[in-house]
Amino acid sequence: MTAATPATSPLPAFYSVTETAKLLKVCPRTVRRWIEKGDLTVHRFGRQIRITDSDLVTFIRQCRES
Numbered sequence: 001m002t003a004a005t006p007a008t009s010p011l012p013a014f015y016s017v018t019e020t021a022k023l024l025k026v027c028p029r030t031v032r033r034w035i036e037k038g039d040l041t042v043h044r045f046g047r048q049i050r051i052t053d054s055d056l057v058t059f060i061r062q063c064r065e066s
């Protein structure tokens with residue numbers, strides 16, 4: 001079985017809190033604060049927290065508008 005490439009995968013890309021923080025060049029604690037406030041939508045898989053690329057884009061757009 002071969003791994004699906006991102007372009008052909010029906011699943012969105014998921015980022016961890018740390019990966020999201022690196023992308024936005026902020027501290028992981030800042031990302032966790034946004035999550036706690038409800039500003040950033042997350043998906044929980046057990047104890048794992050993941051952020052989709054589309055939720056991240058939505059969050060960035062909302063920040064620009066406010």
